[in-house]
Amino acid sequence: MRTRRLIPWLYIGPALLVLTFFLLYPSIHTFYLSFFGRNSDKFIGLKNYIYTFTNKTMLTALRNNALWVLFFTTLTVLLGLILAVMLDRVRYETIIKSIIFMPMAISFVGAGVIWKFVYAYRPPLAPQIGILNALLRIFHFHPLGWLIEKPWVNNLCLITVGIWIWTGFCMVILSATYKSLPKELIEAARVDGANEWQIFRGIILPLMWPTITVVATTMVVNVLKVFDIVYVMTNGNFGTEVIANRMYKEMFQFRNFGRASAIAMLLLLLILPAILINLRRFKRQGIIR
């Protein structure tokens, strides 16, 4: 009887060990370190947090993360939804889906370089090799430094890269849900004379809403941690800093472990609502009691 009670722990033991060492313990330790100075030897109270919320670059980073959350989440989910509904009506659905989904397979670093080339800038008289500035030239506009014009153009350009990568993810999930909707209901509404927009607003959207919230939450969590795209394309220069890149800089460039820890805590704080939403959802679905 004794050994039988031990058996489960043999199965989850290794996982528990690894999770404790790599996630649980360090998270708690980071919380502790966030109250100490750059070398973690002097207790300095809330100074790192005051820095996190008052430093000028940090404020830029906070603003940019807000921009990312707003535009990235809205556009990936919206585009994903539109594509899911539109593609259901054509026969070459799979091939288009593969095309939209493809960027999910490549690294953010790769995507960063790909798009840096799209945004490439040359002085007005030189031949433009970036496709966007070449387009501008056709319409007789001056070339634009897409990644330099702050704060709107360059941040939106970076966000576009994120959207290019993640829309496929949203589309795949939303499309699966869309296809599982009861088709009789939609047919019946159509027979009753509802137009496509009314069907979408009155039937499709409410039925898909739970999935849309799940997808949107996932996107918010992803985008709060955005790092690679910014690191590769601008490294946070020209007012494009984001929280995760700032944390990396504090850690490796400025070697200030106290501040880096406080910034990490800020990330956790921002993600906390998502954790709570997840837990509530699992509870409702009976996965946890």
Next chain:
Amino acid sequence: MIKRLVRILSHGPLHIVIILIALIWMLPSIGLLVTSFRPAPDVAASGWWTVFKTPFDFTRYTLKNYETVVTRGNIGRAFLNSLIITIPATILPIVIAAFAAYAFAWMRFIGRQILFIILIALLVVPLQMTMIPILRIFNRLHLAGTFPGIWLAHTGYGLPFAIYLLHNFIAGLPRELFDSASIDGASPFYTFLMLVLPLSMSAIASLAIFQFLWVWNDLLVALVYLGGTQDVAPLTVQVSSLVGSYGQSWELLTAAVFISMALPLILFFALQRYFVRGILAGSIKG
């Protein structure tokens, strides 16, 4: 006949919009591919789209960029490093997760609920929360800058999702399966090995692609735990450092990026079905 024509015409705008979106989506990647095969002077002098004026003029394509990045840009070494990092960092978490997921799904033990709740919370904890303490321990144990160090780190970071995904699947297996196995006197381990694992193969395949792509494409974890050391740097780290050193040499950068994309793309197109299944299992059901 006329009915079909009307249908096609009324769907016309839909087709146009869809094909336009697909083209926009592909355009950046096509630019990358074309540029990586163009000689440097051409790349600097004209846009990549100009090759489509004479697409079959093969004198305007070259493999030299690939040769250069492999020999002088260290991309060959980086490719090998990426493989050395990714393969164990894919297998290790899956093995550990399979055991844990089985226990969470079909065994009763004290603290099961609370541990599972912690696991779900860990699903979205930002890695940044863990890096400073782990890096310090790694430095002390001389694990920083080594392959075993990064294998372990990726195992830790991949585990919550791996356990969660496999748990969802294994918990969905029919109860009778386990009842009859236990009546036949099968031990938990035998049941796990001979029943659960074979039945979970499709879920494991989904998970394997996920973890493989996540590790292969990771930049942050590699930057932090491997540092900038060239002899262990994976493709992502090497490519991002080339962005600094090659700057405007687009023909070289694009070639390097294409090499880093090749393997994930092959996997993706070959195993897309499992990839999609994994995404769906990880998001909707859970």
